[in-house]
Amino acid sequence: MRYPSALVALIRELGRLPGIGPKSAQRLAFYLFNQPEDDVRRLADAIRDAKASLDRCPVCFNVMTRGESACAVCTDAQRERGVLCVVEQPADVLAIERSGEYQGLYHVLHGALSPMNGIGPDQLTIPALLERLATEGTQEVILATSTTVEGEATAMYLARQLGEGEIAVSRIAYGLPMGGDLEYADEVTLGRAISHRRPL
Amino acid sequence: MRYPSALVALIRELGRLPGIGPKSAQRLAFYLFNQPEDDVRRLADAIRDAKASLDRCPVCFNVMTRGESACAVCTDAQRERGVLCVVEQPADVLAIERSGEYQGLYHVLHGALSPMNGIGPDQLTIPALLERLATEGTQEVILATSTTVEGEATAMYLARQLGEGEIAVSRIAYGLPMGGDLEYADEVTLGRAISHRRPL
Numbered sequence: 202m203r204y205p206s207a208l209v210a211l212i213r214e215l216g217r218l219p220g221i222g223p224k225s226a227q228r229l230a231f232y233l234f235n236q237p238e239d240d241v242r243r244l245a246d247a248i249r250d251a252k253a254s255l256d257r258c259p260v261c262f263n264v265m266t267r268g269e270s271a272c273a274v275c276t277d278a279q280r281e282r283g284v285l286c287v288v289e290q291p292a293d294v295l296a297i298e299r300s301g302e303y304q305g306l307y308h309v310l311h312g313a314l315s316p317m318n319g320i321g322p323d324q325l326t327i328p329a330l331l332e333r334l335a336t337e338g339t340q341e342v343i344l345a346t347s348t349t350v351e352g353e354a355t356a357m358y359l360a361r362q363l364g365e366g367e368i369a370v371s372r373i374a375y376g377l378p379m380g381g382d383l384e385y386a387d388e389v390t391l392g393r394a395i396s397h398r399r400p401l
Numbered sequence: 402m403r404y405p406s407a408l409v410a411l412i413r414e415l416g417r418l419p420g421i422g423p424k425s426a427q428r429l430a431f432y433l434f435n436q437p438e439d440d441v442r443r444l445a446d447a448i449r450d451a452k453a454s455l456d457r458c459p460v461c462f463n464v465m466t467r468g469e470s471a472c473a474v475c476t477d478a479q480r481e482r483g484v485l486c487v488v489e490q491p492a493d494v495l496a497i498e499r500s501g502e503y504q505g506l507y508h509v510l511h512g513a514l515s516p517m518n519g520i521g522p523d524q525l526t527i528p529a530l531l532e533r534l535a536t537e538g539t540q541e542v543i544l545a546t547s548t549t550v551e552g553e554a555t556a557m558y559l560a561r562q563l564g565e566g567e568i569a570v571s572r573i574a575y576g577l578p579m580g581g582d583l584e585y586a587d588e589v590t591l592g593r594a595i596s597h598r599r600p601l
Contacts, residue, residue: 203473204495205466211451214444219432220425231492232419233448234455234464235511241452244414248433249445251411255434264434266405273403292431295404311435 208234260333262309262326264291274298274307281305283340287330287359289313289347297345305343308333313351314358322358330359334368341369348375408434460533462509462526464491474498474507481505483540487530487559489513489547497545505543508533513551514558522558530559534568541569548575 204212208230216226233241258265258272265272274280274294284305288294294307310325322328334342344359346352356372363370375393377386386394404412408430416426433441458465458472465472474480474494484505488494494507510525522528534542544559546552556572563570575593577586586594 205455205464205473207447207451207454207466208464211447214447217440217444218429220428225420227492227495228420229418230451231464231490233452234491236452238452240417241448244417245445245449245452247407247411247414248441248448251407251430252433252436252438252441252445254407255405264405264408264431266407273405290431291434292427295427 257309257311261307262311262329263294263307279304283338284343285333285337285339285341286343286345288345289352289355293345293347305341310346310355313346313349313355315351315354325355327359327362331362334363334366339368341371343371343373345373457509457511461507462511462529463494463507479504483538484543485530485533485537485539485541486543486545488545489552489555493545493547505541510546510555513546513549513555515551515554525555527559527562531562534563534566539568541571543571543573545573 203209211230211233212223212226215221215229216223218226221229233244254267255264256267257263258275260271260275263272263274270276281304284303285308286297286303286305287308287310288297289310289312291309294309297303297307308326308330310327310330312320312325314320314322314325333339342359342363344356346355360370360372375390375397377383377390377394383391403409411430411433412423412426415421415429416423418426421429433444454467455464456467457463458475460471460475463472463474470476481504484503485508486497486503486505487508487510488497489510489512491509494509497503497507508526508530510527510530512520512525514520514522514525533539542559542563544556546555560570560572575590575597577583577590577594583591
């Protein structure tokens with residue numbers, strides 16, 4: 202037996218999403234088949250509308266509503282304009298915002314350096330970052346790229362680029378996650394947590 | 402900072418899908434934001450089209466292209482028309498088809514009996530099944546509902562309904578999955594595999 206072509210197409214498109222394998226795609230397709238027409242239409246519309254109505258902020262490259270002059274952070278007069286936090290993805294902005302510990306501005310790289318995959322500074326928003334730092338009067342840059350090999354390399358690269366200027370450059374702290382048992386921490390994290398210990 | 406409303410809507414709709422939590426929904430939303438417009442549109446169209454162009458087969462309730470008279474199995478003249486395999490979901494039909502062991506027809510219940518959740522015979526396609534068995538000249542019914550509590554109860558219920566007639570009723574075999582280590586089988590499965598042993 203062959204599935205109807207519309208179902209095959211749906212399973213194929215769902216299977217393209219990250220983290221969704223062929224089995225999950227099939228399960229989702231049948232789930233949608235069994236949902237009321239209105240719910241399914243709402244999902245399809247949300248996908249189409251999001252793509253059509255979202256854009257990258259021309260200043261910091263965070264996500265923003267298309268047609269606006271800049272994103273919600275860049276246009277917020279309350280933010281400290283002398284501090285810039287560099288992250289890999291828009292989702293990282295939200296994660297830091299949720300912590301409530303940061304009042305400055307952001308710069309979203311949209312990735313990390315990965316020479317093996319052909320991703321150099323020009324494939325990221327690094328030229329725009331250097332331009333901002335040269336013109337915006339930034340006093341501190343916090344490098345909040347992830348602690349993967351690529352994220353570390355990106356932080357090191359940026360630190361070297363900025364090292365000669367008058368901007369203070371810092372890296373987010375390494376250490377134990379809160380609420381974690383020492384026993385379950387990997388040795389690299391634990392080693393960093395000890396070597397970066399702070400006086401109380 | 403607040404996310405643009407189109408992004409919030411997309412995360413909310415994706416989060417409604419089964420097996421996709423808030424974090425996965427956010428990750429998928431950002432993934433879609435970063436994909437080319439054509440790819441995103443293709444996904445949205447596939448979802449909309451599938452819902453609009455799929456329907457339940459009026460005979461066996463398997464999935465079929467809307468507007469056709471019956472599904473690909475029911476309309477296939479090659480199939481054995483005296484055997485009927487009863488399954489819970491359209492996905493189960495595909496799973497059995499892939500095994501290549503079955504040449505008969507199907508009947509999709511679209512669920513299993515679950516009195517606690519208000520699902521009785523009339524909420525499933527059981528009345529239509531009994532009607533088919535009364536008119537189609539079926540010689541054998543294979544009960545291939547799942548081996549969950551609800552699936553078992555459904556099989557038992559159907560076996561009782563059909564017990565008095567002249568139709569042979571069987572249940573798919575319980576036992577060890579192929580390629581499995583005895584050591585890792587749960588005790589219920591292993592118990593069934595021993596009590597249902599077959600002479601070689």
